[in-house]
Amino acid sequence: MKLSNLGIGTMRVNKLDEMYPAQDMLMQSGQLVQYGTGIMGYGTVPLLVKRKMEEIIRECLDEAGLAEVQLPTIQPKEIWEKSGRWDKYIEDGVMLVTESDKGTFCLAPTAEEAVLEFAREKLKSYKHLPATFYQIGEKYRNEIRNRGYLLRGKSFLMMDAYSFDADKEGLEESYENVRNAYLKIAEKIGIDMLPVVADNGAMGGKKSEEMMLVSPIGEDTILYDEKTKTALNTEILEKENYQEYLKEEYGIEDISNFKETKAIELGHIFQLGTRYSDTMKATFTAQDGKEQPYYMGCYGIGVSRMVAAIYELSVIKDENDNIVGIALPEQIAPFKLQIIAKMEDSEKVKAAEEIYEKLNELGIRTILDDRENINFGARIKDAKVLGTPYIAILGGKVENGKVELEKTKTGEKEILSIDELIKKIAKI
Numbered sequence: 001m002k003l004s005n006l007g008i009g010t011m012r013v014n015k016l017d018e019m020y021p022a023q024d025m026l027m028q029s030g031q032l033v034q035y036g037t038g039i040m041g042y043g044t045v046p047l048l049v050k051r052k053m054e055e056i057i058r059e060c061l062d063e064a065g066l067a068e069v070q071l072p073t074i075q076p077k078e079i080w081e082k083s084g085r086w087d088k089y090i091e092d093g094v095m096l097v098t099e100s101d102k103g104t105f106c107l108a109p110t111a112e113e114a115v116l117e118f119a120r121e122k123l124k125s126y127k128h129l130p131a132t133f134y135q136i137g138e139k140y141r142n143e144i145r146n147r148g149y150l151l152r153g154k155s156f157l158m159m160d161a162y163s164f165d166a167d168k169e170g171l172e173e174s175y176e177n178v179r180n181a182y183l184k185i186a187e188k189i190g191i192d193m194l195p196v197v198a199d200n201g202a203m204g205g206k207k208s209e210e211m212m213l214v215s216p217i218g219e220d221t222i223l224y225d226e227k228t229k230t231a232l233n234t235e236i237l238e239k240e241n242y243q244e245y246l247k248e249e250y251g252i253e254d255i256s257n258f259k260e261t262k263a264i265e266l267g268h269i270f271q272l273g274t275r276y277s278d279t280m281k282a283t284f285t286a287q288d289g290k291e292q293p294y295y296m297g298c299y300g301i302g303v304s305r306m307v308a309a310i311y312e313l314s315v316i317k318d319e320n321d322n323i324v325g326i327a328l329p330e331q332i333a334p335f336k337l338q339i340i341a342k343m344e345d346s347e348k349v350k351a352a353e354e355i356y357e358k359l360n361e362l363g364i365r366t367i368l369d370d371r372e373n374i375n376f377g378a379r380i381k382d383a384k385v386l387g388t389p390y391i392a393i394l395g396g397k398v399e400n401g402k403v404e405l406e407k408t409k410t411g412e413k414e415i416l417s418i419d420e421l422i423k424k425i426a427k428i
Contacts, residue, residue, distance in 0.1 A: 001335065004370045006044060011382045019217050021323050022311040023149035029385050038146035038154035040304075045386055048334030050157065050307050054136050056188045057159050057301060064181040066132045066161060071114040073138055077104040079113040082280045096140045096154070107140035112272075112298060115162040116282045119294065125285045126166050129294075130174055134161035136303065148217070150308035151264065157304040163297040166286065168273070171295040175207075175271050178299045182211055182267060185301070189310070190329045193266060196222050197232035197250050199239065207249050211267035211301070213309050220265055223258035232258070264309050267301040314387065316409055325384025327409035330428060337425050338367040338383040341394040342376055348394040351401070351418060355392060358422050366425075384408055390428075392421060 008030070017024035026032040031043035042050065058068065080086035089095040089109065096107040108114065115133060123131055139158045146152055163174035179195065186193030191213055198210040210233060212222060224231040230252060236242050246252040277283065277293035286292040314326045330336065337359065341352035356368040367388060369379050376395060383391045393404040403421045406413045416424065 001044065001365070002368050002370050004372075008371070008382075011385045013385060016323055020148050020151070020308075020312060022315050022326055023151075023308055025323075025326065025385060026311065027149065029382075031386075032149065034149075036154075038143055038152070040150060040153060040155070045334060046307060046311070049310065049328065049332055050303060052332055052334060053189065053303050053306055053310075054157075054159075057136065057185055057303070060181045060184045060188065061134050061159075061161065061178075063184075064177055066134045066178070066181070069118065069133045069135055070137065071108075071111050071118060071135055073108045073140070074098075074105050075108050075111075075114055077106065079117055079280075080106065083113050083116075083276055084279050085113070093144070094141050096142050109139055109141045110298075110300075111135070111160055112162065112276050112296075113280065116276055116280050116294075116296075119162075119164055120282045123164055123284055123294070126287050129284065130163065130165045130170050132161055132163040132174055132178065132297075134159060134299075147219070148308060150304045152219075153304070156302060159301040159303055161299040163299075165295040165297075166284070166292065168295055171271055171273070171297055175269065175297045178297070179209070179269060182269070182299075182301070186211075188331065189306070190331055191306075191309070191313070194224070194229065194231050194263070196263070197230075197236055197246065197252070198268065199233065199235045206271055206273060208268060208270040210265050211269070212263035213266055214261055215264050215309070215312070216262050217312060218262040218264040220263050221260055222263045223255060224261050224263075225255075225258045227257070230258075231263075234260070264305070265302070266306050266309060267299070269299040270297060272296040272298055311387075316384065325381070325408065326387035327384075327389055327407075328387040330389045333387060333389050335365045335367045335386075335388050336428060337364070337390045337392055338369060338386060338388040339392045339394070340369045340376070340379045340383060342396060343372060345394075345396075347400050351403070352392075352394050355403070355418055355421065359425060362422075362426055364425060390425065 011029035013025050013028045031046050033041040077086055094109055098105050136159045138155055140155055143152055143154055165171045165174055194212045195209040196212045198208045221234045222231050239245055274293040274295055276296055283291040283293050314328050315323055316325050316327045318324050339352045339355055341348040356366055359366045389408055391406045391408060398404050398415055403416050404413055405416055405421055
């Protein structure tokens with residue numbers, strides 16, 4: 001990618017938000033654009049980071065045997081009335097609603113109703129079970145407290161999945177299958193995602209876990225035992241029978257060693273049982289010939305929220321603890337290298353273009369800073385704002401045919417020939 005094609009000038013970044021510096025940097029540099037409270041547009045780099053997240057999620061869910069589908073994001077009022085949730089969502093002010101001469105519709109905040117309508121047309125017999133469907137698409141909620149830029153918005157990208165089984169035992173197996181897939185997703189992305197015992201709340205059902213990232217910027221307070229890697233949301237303690245609930249559903253008998261910490265919720269998984277299939281009269285023909293309701297599970301990952309968390313984890317600081325940029329993890333960064341040449345030196349410019357072309361031929365996405373009328377120091381600062389893990393600098397300090405390679409996260413530098421640089425980046 002050539003920066004001149006994006007119409008980017010010097011990316012001046014002033015005093016940053018103390019809680020969310022990385023996302024504030026994206027806002028100030030024009031990589032995120034806010035259209036209204038909780039409504040964001042993505043520039044090229046964060047958009048590609050989001051797509052990389054989607055790619056990893058798809059890879060792990062497909063490997064776990066889930067089937068990808070696409071459900072409508074605009075849904076008729078009638079299917080929500082079947083489940084009994086329309087009035088509740090309207091009363092809570094969560095639903096974004098549009099009325100027309102063709103009927104009343106909502107922008108989907110979730111998709112339990114829609115997926116049940118989908119499933120009843122496909123899963124008519126026990127022979128078709130178990131099945132788990134997933135989708136990745138926009139969801140819409142009229143959030144009262146829009147905070148943390150991408151962490152909580154009115155429009156957000158979400159992976160939502162729904163399992164259908166013939167009985168409770170099957171549901172528990174599907175739940176564990178998706179739970180394990182979530183942990184593989186976290187491993188591939190490079191984050192420590194922690195299953196946290198949670199309250200099902202308005203979703204209903206009996207058992208659920210939030211997938212959390214321990215972080216000081218989190219809005220949830222959890223109790224965490226570092227030794228056993230067990231955690232629970234403090235909301236659980238508000239249940240009258242919480243001790244019995246923890247023992248029966250999660251095998252937790254003693255929480256005296258648990259300590260309070262803050263965490264970001266990245267996902268949530270639920271065992272819903274037959275709540276929705278009962279209310280919406282969605283059944284299958286069981287082996288004995290009788291109609292039985294599906295046992296359902298539902299599973300969500302906030303993809304845009306995960307992007308926000310990755311960016312905040314990727315902040316880099318100088319020796320004085322001042323934030324100087326972002327260094328995205330190599331497995332997530334859409335561009336591995338940014339090339340910066342001294343524009344007044346034709347030999348350096350030619351060498352930069354050579355590196356760019358060779359890496360493109362190898363299928364390695366690279367940024368070439370070919371902008372004119374921007375000084376050399378500003379280019380290097382901008383590279384750190386864009387988050388590339390490595391920067392190739394062709395300036396006055398290195399002789400022709402050589403490149404200074406800087407690792408953005410640590411500031412480590414080495415002088416390489418062009419061939420050595422290409423081999424190193426290709427290996428990375």
